[in-house]
Amino acid sequence: MKKLIVSLLLFTTTLFSQTDPFTTADDIDLLLKDDFFQGCQLAVDAYDLTAKEIIYRHNKKLLMRPASNMKILTTSTALYFLGSDFTFKTIIAHDGEIDDSVLVGNLYFIGGFDPDFTSEDLDTMIMQLKDEGIAKIEGNLYGDVSKMDSLYWGNGWMWDDDPATDFPYMTPLVINDAAVKVVVKPTTVGNKPEVSFIPDLFKPKFINNAVTVKGDSSDLAVTRDWLHNSDKIIVRDSVGIDDEPDTTAINLSRTNNYFLSLARATLEKHGITVKGKCDTSTAPEDVEVLIEHERPFSEVIVNLNKTSDNLSAEMTLRALAYQFNGKGASAKEGVKIIDSLITIVGLSQKDYRLVDGSGVSHYNLVTVELLNEILKYFYFEKEDLYQILYDSFPIGGVDGTLKGRMKEPPTYENVHAKTGTLSAVSSLAGYLTAKNGHMISFSINTQSFVGSARTARDFQDKICEILANIDD
Incomplete structure (x- = not known):
């Protein structure tokens, strides 16, 4: 009798365990x-x-x-x-003095790690600078990148990922994601396509070895000479005449030069002439801040x-x-x-x-x-x-x-x-x-x-x- 009860219990337990839903x-x-x-x-x-x-x-x-x-x-x-x-700040400051509409001194762009700073932001700051009454800069344009060390890439990053924009060359003075967009537009069959850049104020050196071909059989390649750590853009192979313009974003290795070249071009676009050179330098402690651009971390x-x-x-x-x-x-x-x-x-x-x-x-x-x-x-x-x-x-x-x-x-x-x-x-x-x-x-x-x-x-x-x- 006891054996029968034990058997029934085992049977019942097995039956219910088999019908339990999955956890x-x-x-x-x-x-x-x-x-x-x-x-x-x-x-x-x-x-x-x-x-x-x-x-x-x-x-x-x-x-x-x-x-x-x-x-x-x-x-x-x-x-x-x-x-x-917390806010990321990009600052325009100057040393020397402003005499009438002339800055007798140097203009500094001080980087503050803003990753989303764009040409449009730079344009806004330059317009504000113009509103301050400055029409000429006798000295130099300097990019102050002293807030960051000189290591432009991360430890353990892969060299062959260059020049993808996912692997940017870092600087505290970022602009346009540290990248340029290359636009390739077909022209006529047998001829080179048209190459332009965004932002259009940036004029990099480039080699155009591409050709426009019939139809839409595009085999276009856009890169830069990254093996020689150069920002020279290379366009090669073919683009179909029926294709829409192709836009490719390429990272740049000389990101500080990129920022300063755009700064100079934007100043000149707004009628502010620059007599001196563009370079990187740490701003003196007593510089006068003219313009600040802030972006919240949120x-x-x-x-x-x-x-x-x-x-x-x-x-x-x-x-x-x-x-x-x-x-x-x-x-x-x-x-x-x-x-x-x-x-x-x-x-x-x-x-x-x-x-x-x-x-x-x-x-x-x-x-x-x-x-x-x-x-x-x-x-x-x-x-x-x-x-x-x-x-x-x-x-x-x-x-x-x-x-x-x-x-x-x-x-x-x-x-x-x-x-x-x-x-x-x-x-x-x-x-x-x-x-x-x-x-x-x-x-x-x-x-x-x-x-x-x-x-x-x-x-x-x-x-x-x-x-x-x-x-x-």
Whole structure:
């Protein structure tokens, strides 16, 4: 009789265990059985912020390259230590004296790490300068780049990524994303296409070896002589006569010269003549400030995270370094400030390797645990800053680097997350709201795969879908 009762209990337990629905962890575990993960690494950390419960963890302490998820560390650190009201300033100042309409002295453009400064901003400042009554500059035009060290590229950046605009040559005196746009327009069959530049006040040297051909069979290549560290633009191969004008953005290596050449051309456009030369020099302490252009970090962070702008991240890192260490700001000093935030959230900076602010470097090593702890800390401890961080992330299916993903519910218009992509690396970290109304933070990283990141992204999207469908 006892044997019968025990058998019935075992049968009943087995029956009910077979009919129990899959848990969230089971659903994610099932995904991870795909053959894709036999040859690559995956780490996941998901947390229910409302219930204060762990949802899922897999390889949470595995060190991986964050790619642009590094920007979460950079922007959260800037929000914490600089504040949302921090402003990037570009300054026009002068030494000497202004006699009637003549500046008997030098004009200084002092860089303040503004990553979004444009030719239009420069034009506005020059117009204000003209309104001050200045019509002639007897001295020189100087670019003051002393707030930053002389390292124009990040540690661990890949030399063969040049001249893509995602890998800008850095200076605190940025203009037009440190890049020029090359416009190539077909002319007549057999002849060279027309080449122009945006901004049109910039006149770089260029070689036009391209030819206009019949139809729309364009095979155009636009680059610069980056192997010789030259800003000479090279246009080659062919453009179809039926093609629309082609526009290609190219980074520039001599970014300070770029700014100063545009400054001089803009001054002359507005009738202000310059007698002297253009060069870089540190402004004396007693210069008189004439014009200031300010841009709030609350504006910069949106473009930085939504479009994953590397230049903005690197300028933000150096602004952090300058704020706490003064002139000659470096990535190394900026990383020390990020280390401070890591300590504040309860982890040890000794467990990670950080070398830049954008995640371009292949030397960075972090964990999904670290990224999720940052997200959790801002949610629980920094409500006002959390909202700014949350709003700066791309929205699934709507904008930024998530615009082409997550086009259907429950992730559409729901997931707010930062993407990251490097060769053999794909990451995603941020927030979403589950069907039960709970807010969830998560960090997912996949690396060491071959080929396109599309498969890794698809799995990230599926994990987000599973998390968003939690309804108990």
